Structure formats: structure tokens, C-alpha cells
Amino acid sequence: MSQHVVPFKIYAVIFATLLLLTLVTVDVATYNFGMMNIYIALAVATAKATLVILYFMHVRYAPALVGVFAAAGFVWLLLLLTFTLSDFITRGWIAGFMG
């Protein structure tokens, strides 16, 4: 046996948590928190994705290098989003400044 076998109980708990978080994200969307809604939705989605990556995808039990690879993908995605938004969000500022 070369790999860590995750106990069934842990999978069951993760599965139940993922379903619960799905209900939470649906419920939260029925309230109007203004700008906060999108951040809450993204935070819940990221919590769910993290659980899937750590337990279903075994990153928690894998060599650290696998974790580095997984994190790298999301870091580069964040770079893409950050630099794109730093353009679009600041366009209005310059128009206001010039106008």
C-alpha cells in the first residue's frame, strides 16, 4: 500500500459540508448585502474548492510539491484577474481626472 487511504468518515463529513455550504450560498444570495454579496459567494465557493482539493484530490496527503503546483495555478489566475481589473477599475479615475 503506497498511498494514504482516507477513512470513509472523513469523505462523508466533507461531502455533508459541501452540501451545507451550497445551501448557505443559496440562502445568503436571498439577502441584499450590497457589494458584500459577491465577496461572500466567492468566499464560500473558495472554501468548497479548498475542501475538494485537500481531501477529494488528496493534496493534504500528497508530497508538498503537489501542493505547490496546485497553488501556482490559482496564484497565476489571481495575477490575471488583478492586473486586468487594475486596468478596468482605474479607467474611470483617469477620465474624471482629465475631464
Added chain:
Amino acid sequence: MKRWGEPLADHTEAHALASHHKHQFETIEQQQETSTLGMWAFLVTEVLFFGGLFCAYTVYRYLYPHAFAAASHHLNYVIGAINTAVLIGSSMTMALAVRAAQLGNRRSQVVFLLLTIVLGSTFLGIKVVEYHDKFVHHLVPGPHFQFEGPYGREAQIFYSLYFAMTGMHAVHMIIGIGMLATLTVLAWRGRFSAEYFTPVELGGLYWHFVDIVWIYLFPLLYLIREGG
């Protein structure tokens, strides 16, 4: 560590015992970890592939927040939530299929792989019903697109992104189901054991990744609030 030119007698003997162990790897564990790392390298490219779509979505949602909220209200979030649960369920059965493979349990491995195929197909079936509904209500971008209110043009951008993102996700699901069918046949024929089940493990990684994409798509497409 073996040096070049040393006799490989004991090595080939071990090789005969574990035929899946390729000679360039010291141990079967090392081979397995290498495969896992390679699969993750592929999944990182997938993150960035979907990342382009998510980036386009972010830009247009930033530019047209009210139009996106109005357009999103035409999606049925109850159906979306049910489909999310179905897909999470399929990830659960996939994880259990990998676990059965680790334990060398052929029967439950086949059962869990089949269950994953059934849940994945259920997801796609529900998606077909949703797509059909969008065709009926003229919400498919193109010459027949109709949207009441002031946001007709921007709503079409939302639905272009909706079809591009869920469509690309569905293509990944279809490929995944084909992959699962292949794995089921191989598992049925007893090709995997507690010592060697790398294809099941890597197939699982792919399936869970597709699940993660949907975990983000669901709130971003179905649950948009006015002003959010």
C-alpha cells in the same frame, strides 16, 4: 541508487512481479507521485484555460452589474443548486471509487465508477433541459435574442458568457464520462490493484477539477443580486 552499467538482474525480477513499474522509476511510489504531479501540471493549464473565461466574466460584470443581475434572474437557481448537489455527489462517489481502488476492491470500484457516470449524466441531462428552456425563451445570443427592459445588449453578453462557460464545462463533463466509462471497463477486467491504480487516481483528479469549476460557476451565474 543503481549506477549506470550495473547488472539489472534483481531489478528485472521485481519488474516481472510488478509489471506496471516502469524501469526509469526507482520505486512504484515514485512513479505514482510523478504521475500525480504531471496530472496537476495539466490541471494548472486547465485552471488558466477556464481562467480566461472567468476573467472575461469579471470584466463584463464589473462594467454592467445591473444588466448581469437582471439577466441572471432568468436562470432558475433551484435547478442550479440541485445540479450543484448532483455534481458534488458525483465527486463523492468518485472519491469512493479511488478509495475502493486503493483497497483493491474491484466490485465496489466498478459500482462507484458507474454511480459517478450516472450522476454525471444526470447533471448533463438537467443542463439539456435548462439549455432547451433558454432556446424557448429567446435567451440564446444571436439574431433571435430577446430581452425585455433596458439591458438587451448587455444581457446578450451575459448569456454569451453563460453558454461559453457552462458549455465548456459540459464538454469537460462529456470527456470525463468517456474517461470514466474506459476506467470502468478496465476496472471490471481487473486491470487495477492496490499496488497499481494510477489511472483511477488521475481520472479522479480530473473529475474533481471539473466539479471545482462548477462550484464557482453556480454562484457567479445563478446567484447575482442587484448591486452585488
